[in-house]
Amino acid sequence: MSDLAVQVKDLGKRYRIGGTKTRYKTLRSSIAGSLTAPVKRLGHAFQGEDSANGDHSQFWALQDISFSVNRGEVVGIIGHNGAGKSTLLKILSRITLPTRGFAEIYGRVGSLLEVGTGFHPELTGRENIFLNGAILGMTREEITRKLDEIIAFAEVEQFINTPVKHYSSGMGLRLGFAVAAHLEPEILVVDEVLAVGDAAFQKKCLGKMGEVAKEGRTVLFVSHNMAAVSALCTRGILLKKGQIVADGPVNDVISRYMEMNAANASIPLSDRTDRRGNGRFRFTNVTFLNENGEVVPGGVSGQPLTIVLDYVAADGKKARDVDAFIAFFGSFGELLFAPHVRLARGAFDEIPPKGQMICRIPKLPLTPGYYRFSLEMGISPDYLIDSIEDAGTLFVEPGDFYGTGYLPLRQHMKAVMVEHQWEIVDSDHTIV
Amino acid sequence: MVQNTVQPASEQQSSLPATANGAGTSVPDIIRKPKPLARVRIEPERGWVAPRLGELWEYRELLFFLTWRDIKVRYKQTIFGASWAIIQPFFTMVVFSLFFGRLAGVPSDNIPYPIFSYAALVPWTFFSNGLTQASASLVNSSKLITKVYFPRLIIPVSSIIAGLVDFCLAFIVLLGMMLYYGISPLQREVALLSIPAVPLLESLTTVTLPSYAMIWLPLLLLLAFITSLAVGLWLSAMNVQYRDIRYIVPFLLQLWMFATPIAYPSSLLSEPWRTIYGINPMTGVVEGFRWALLGTDTQPGPTILVSALVALALLVSGMYYFRRMEKSFADVV
Numbered sequence: 001m002s003d004l005a006v007q008v009k010d011l012g013k014r015y016r017i018g019g020t021k022t023r024y025k026t027l028r029s030s031i032a033g034s035l036t037a038p039v040k041r042l043g044h045a046f047q048g049e050d051s052a053n054g055d056h057s058q059f060w061a062l063q064d065i066s067f068s069v070n071r072g073e074v075v076g077i078i079g080h081n082g083a084g085k086s087t088l089l090k091i092l093s094r095i096t097l098p099t100r101g102f103a104e105i106y107g108r109v110g111s112l113l114e115v116g117t118g119f120h121p122e123l124t125g126r127e128n129i130f131l132n133g134a135i136l137g138m139t140r141e142e143i144t145r146k147l148d149e150i151i152a153f154a155e156v157e158q159f160i161n162t163p164v165k166h167y168s169s170g171m172g173l174r175l176g177f178a179v180a181a182h183l184e185p186e187i188l189v190v191d192e193v194l195a196v197g198d199a200a201f202q203k204k205c206l207g208k209m210g211e212v213a214k215e216g217r218t219v220l221f222v223s224h225n226m227a228a229v230s231a232l233c234t235r236g237i238l239l240k241k242g243q244i245v246a247d248g249p250v251n252d253v254i255s256r257y258m259e260m261n262a263a264n265a266s267i268p269l270s271d272r273t274d275r276r277g278n279g280r281f282r283f284t285n286v287t288f289l290n291e292n293g294e295v296v297p298g299g300v301s302g303q304p305l306t307i308v309l310d311y312v313a314a315d316g317k318k319a320r321d322v323d324a325f326i327a328f329f330g331s332f333g334e335l336l337f338a339p340h341v342r343l344a345r346g347a348f349d350e351i352p353p354k355g356q357m358i359c360r361i362p363k364l365p366l367t368p369g370y371y372r373f374s375l376e377m378g379i380s381p382d383y384l385i386d387s388i389e390d391a392g393t394l395f396v397e398p399g400d401f402y403g404t405g406y407l408p409l410r411q412h413m414k415a416v417m418v419e420h421q422w423e424i425v426d427s428d429h430t431i432v
Numbered sequence: 433m434v435q436n437t438v439q440p441a442s443e444q445q446s447s448l449p450a451t452a453n454g455a456g457t458s459v460p461d462i463i464r465k466p467k468p469l470a471r472v473r474i475e476p477e478r479g480w481v482a483p484r485l486g487e488l489w490e491y492r493e494l495l496f497f498l499t500w501r502d503i504k505v506r507y508k509q510t511i512f513g514a515s516w517a518i519i520q521p522f523f524t525m526v527v528f529s530l531f532f533g534r535l536a537g538v539p540s541d542n543i544p545y546p547i548f549s550y551a552a553l554v555p556w557t558f559f560s561n562g563l564t565q566a567s568a569s570l571v572n573s574s575k576l577i578t579k580v581y582f583p584r585l586i587i588p589v590s591s592i593i594a595g596l597v598d599f600c601l602a603f604i605v606l607l608g609m610m611l612y613y614g615i616s617p618l619q620r621e622v623a624l625l626s627i628p629a630v631p632l633l634e635s636l637t638t639v640t641l642p643s644y645a646m647i648w649l650p651l652l653l654l655l656a657f658i659t660s661l662a663v664g665l666w667l668s669a670m671n672v673q674y675r676d677i678r679y680i681v682p683f684l685l686q687l688w689m690f691a692t693p694i695a696y697p698s699s700l701l702s703e704p705w706r707t708i709y710g711i712n713p714m715t716g717v718v719e720g721f722r723w724a725l726l727g728t729d730t731q732p733g734p735t736i737l738v739s740a741l742v743a744l745a746l747l748v749s750g751m752y753y754f755r756r757m758e759k760s761f762a763d764v765v
Contacts, residue, residue, distance in 0.1 A: 015763065094474055094581035096762040102475035109472075117579045120501055122508040127501075134497040135580055 005218040010101035011065040061087040062242045074213040076233035077222045083239040085222045107186030116176025121165035132179045146182045154178035181208045187218040202333040226370035226393045231331035267392040277384040285310035298395030299364045313353035323347045324377040365417045367408045368398045483751040487583045502594035517598035521553040532695045541697045541728045552694040552718040558599040559660045562592035566664025574765040645724040652720040659713040659743045665750030669757040710738030
């Protein structure tokens, strides 16, 4: 079990950003430039990429990356956008070559950087299973053998002979994942593929990932979903600006990541483009406060937690009869609880064009761990204004929920705690 | 961070220096494993590297599936469907026959002009469509290139192979036309005695002999395939970085068509030039097709040898260029 599966040494990857100089140009120089540029570029065309160095700005997407992974290890690679996670996966799946260093891989690699790669809209579901399977590295014999299983897993039996262009996006995703899930590589490399699809689909994907991990296969898993990383992985690698800043037991590494985030404790949402709704109002920020009103990176089991949702109106006008909720999810995408304006107090009669929705939870009922949450705002009953899935992650530290002096442990099942009593009755006697 | 493996330290040390030098395989490490695992080393590549043709064989199933996809999808959602494979060369032939054959009176080696030009247009269409598809193939497959590893060579190769179906359809029409014009590829008229001064002698001694020239057709088709792939490799790899290629290809093919004896016979040229004309590999292909099917006097000789050598040179250089550019495809496309 202790053989090496992946070994990476001093790996570096350099990219060039754009080619245009920012200094001003005279008309004459730009005309001269436009005349000589094709000649220069033609020269580069014959000399390959390395010659074009000098006049372009460069940046290192990865630098001095060294680590090794043993067979059967499930490693979560985490970090902010642009930290180099995807570049690392691309190098390990041989899509792109490193600029420095090397990586050695022992065994067949299945890389899953996207669901349904190479699907052709004009081909039927069945045809696409063969095509996609072949692209992912399965043999025809292997695909034929698993065909029924794949179709059943994707739940598309009825439409298997329909061109994929008539599929709903959810069906397409399910089919794509079903093929990928039946890959049997020694090493599985997975990018943020689970961030797509509805909650049921994500649950299914994560369940399958969990199975793969338990089978003793080596998995490298990139995700922003800390709940999933924490549940699936045994080890974590934290990247920051192309370098490894932490490598070790997964929960320690996630804690480092959360601390890194705590520097700017609020979760900015203005840049999120993956939202639904008409956009009349938008969530711009999420901030957590403790009982003293101090900004905190996460909550504590059994302690009060205040969640502040900043929002702003697109047209600068106020709105009436507004509803909103925050939904918290467990490791496998299951809904745990959802503080809901309408259910708790009735919709807001009127909200100002710019403000904060404040949700107070007097006693946080979550066990320690990481919980994803999504946000939604609407004018009741069914007029969606803004909805962000996977808006952020709430980190919960151990706390004495029941007031007994016992702390729920981190490895306990992620769950909601409720107030309750226990008593014991002796069957031979009346109540003690 | 590197040393957090559970392996015994001795083994770790024995494998590391060997691999770090890039000196070869870390033998002890691999032998000790119960079943040897594929070992892949990913490292920077500089300069010119040999193309990995063995890998093409390893991935032959993917080649099959991509070709199959191209064939299945090619005429989806078109009104005329697969008849496009025939319409294109056939109507070109009609136009050529009208303008070059009728109006301009271009000679056609004593063969009815329509079949003279169509026999050349069939391999030409295969070549030119293959080249068009191949040169755009990498850019069209950018999603695949940035998400999955496989030998990129498969992409242009499969797009040309898919054109074989079109070729077969157009070829069947060619056979039909030969039937119509009463030309049998299995027989050939040969003058046993030929003295230019006495034309009567030639016609008196002409006999019909069985001909097996058709067995050359697969080789001629292979030459067209190689030429198409060779140029396709150059252009597709360039197209990834310089989208100018997209505009160059139709233009290039137009010029190339008139530089190939399709609308006219190469017998218009006298000998030293006729062999030199073979530098355009499609000359050898087109004249070879006419010889094999229509019995023209253009049997494979020095011209086709020149054509074959040029095509091979283009193919080898194209493969090296492709291999050199391949490593940056995913970053640039």
